Amino acid sequence: MILNTALSLIQSKGYNGFSYRTIAERIGIKTASIHYYFPRKSDLGKFLIVDYKSRFKDELHHIDRDIDDASMKLQQFTNLFIQTLARGNRMCLCGMLAIDIVTLPPEIVEEVMGFIRDIEQWLTHVLTRGREAGSLKFDGPPEDQAKVVFAVLEGGMMTARILNDSHHFEQVIRQLLATLNTSTGR
Amino acid sequence: MILNTALSLIQSKGYNGFSYRTIAERIGIKTASIHYYFPRKSDLGKFLIVDYKSRFKDELHHIDRDIDDASMKLQQFTNLFIQTLARGNRMCLCGMLAIDIVTLPPEIVEEVMGFIRDIEQWLTHVLTRGREAGSLKFDGPPEDQAKVVFAVLEGGMMTARILNDSHHFEQVIRQLLATLNTSTGR
DNA sequence: GTCTATAAGATGATAGAC
DNA sequence: GTCTATCATCTTATAGAC
Numbered sequence: 001m002i003l004n005t006a007l008s009l010i011q012s013k014g015y016n017g018f019s020y021r022t023i024a025e026r027i028g029i030k031t032a033s034i035h036y037y038f039p040r041k042s043d044l045g046k047f048l049i050v051d052y053k054s055r056f057k058d059e060l061h062h063i064d065r066d067i068d069d070a071s072m073k074l075q076q077f078t079n080l081f082i083q084t085l086a087r088g089n090r091m092c093l094c095g096m097l098a099i100d101i102v103t104l105p106p107e108i109v110e111e112v113m114g115f116i117r118d119i120e121q122w123l124t125h126v127l128t129r130g131r132e133a134g135s136l137k138f139d140g141p142p143e144d145q146a147k148v149v150f151a152v153l154e155g156g157m158m159t160a161r162i163l164n165d166s167h168h169f170e171q172v173i174r175q176l177l178a179t180l181n182t183s184t185g186r
Numbered sequence: 187m188i189l190n191t192a193l194s195l196i197q198s199k200g201y202n203g204f205s206y207r208t209i210a211e212r213i214g215i216k217t218a219s220i221h222y223y224f225p226r227k228s229d230l231g232k233f234l235i236v237d238y239k240s241r242f243k244d245e246l247h248h249i250d251r252d253i254d255d256a257s258m259k260l261q262q263f264t265n266l267f268i269q270t271l272a273r274g275n276r277m278c279l280c281g282m283l284a285i286d287i288v289t290l291p292p293e294i295v296e297e298v299m300g301f302i303r304d305i306e307q308w309l310t311h312v313l314t315r316g317r318e319a320g321s322l323k324f325d326g327p328p329e330d331q332a333k334v335v336f337a338v339l340e341g342g343m344m345t346a347r348i349l350n351d352s353h354h355f356e357q358v359i360r361q362l363l364a365t366l367n368t369s370t371g372r
Numbered sequence: 373g374t375c376t377a378t379a380a381g382a383t384g385a386t387a388g389a390c
Numbered sequence: 391g392t393c394t395a396t397c398a399t400c401t402t403a404t405a406g407a408c
């Protein structure tokens with residue numbers, strides 16, 4: 001309950017925009033109770049990002065297990081971001097923390113950096129296999145293309161959220177996938 | 187002096203991460219002096235974004251005046267973002283404010299929304315003309331491709347900043363431009 | 373485990389002297 | 391215009407009763 005509320009707050013207001021007070025009020029307890037579980041704010045923050053990374057990794061494993069085609073993997077991957085935005089205009093936790101980076105405790109910075117590297121690595125792999133198999137097309141190194149894909153998702157979420165227009169994000173993703181897919185259809 | 191310091195702070199720490207106190211200490215005055223020019227924080231914030239938009243628009247006019255080729259225009263446009271990141275790991279002001287959107291005063295939200303729309307409109311125009319003239323290539327509506335380009339820049343800045351790796355951002359941009367340019371060379 | 377009480381500091385903001 | 395002094399409020403955090 002504390003975790004869900006904290007996650008929701010941090011995803012909409014950022015690390016410096018959420019406080020123990022807001023969490024406590026929202027779930028009807030006192031701030032001291034939160035300090036019992038997470039003595040310092042950075043403890044709560046670190047737990048949230050570690051947990052988030054773990055669940056995100058699970059999602060990637062599910063995609064790897066259930067889907068063969070790289071183009072479909074990519075689409076399913078983008079769906080994760082669409083769903084996050086759809087659930088109350090939330091940003092990716094990683095993107096949110098990335099913005100507050102200079103004010104963040106070092107332990108959390110490490111986690112966020114690792115998160116980005118993990119995702120870009122996964123994307124690199126999918127893009128490499130997809131181009132080999134012929135379902136994806138792009139020029140240049142898969143590493144660089146992976147960075148572009150991730151940047152589109154984070155930046156697209158950001159702009160769609162401020163314009164308060166989830167359709168905006170879907171257009172961005174459709175355009176991105178259309179550029180990468182060899183089959184123009186769907 | 188107040189403005190430069192405030193802009194620098196807001197571009198690195200976000201709207202909620204910069205305070206009158208920090209500005210005052212950094213330039214050797216008292217917070218009351220800042221309140222003399224900008225009674226409320228939102229006054230300072232609004233001035234900064236309006237001024238930023240105006241200067242950004244000037245840059246776009248210079249590009250339109252000095253450069254004919256759409257591909258070159260696009261490259262010059264991305265240079266604006268590279269330069270911002272190069273100047274002390276700063277984020278685009280717009281992207282920074284976009285993250286704090288739910289905690290922002292309404293007047294400022296309006297300005298940020300207008301900024302995104304202006305840029306996407308300019309990009310749409312450049313992409314349209316570039317495809318017609320044959321120097322740029324992409325499928326689908328220029329409006330959607332414009333959104334992708336802007337998303338790549340904002341998201342790319344964000345990730346490069348947290349990885350503390352400006353080379354990362356240059357790779358992202360090179361990959362983006364390579365995808366859009368008809369001439370593969372350079 | 374959850375509460376009350378409280379601390380020490382930061383924050384945006386104002387009144388009034390100089 | 392810039393300062394001192396002061397404010398009410400919010401922040402993270404702790405000690406100790408129940």
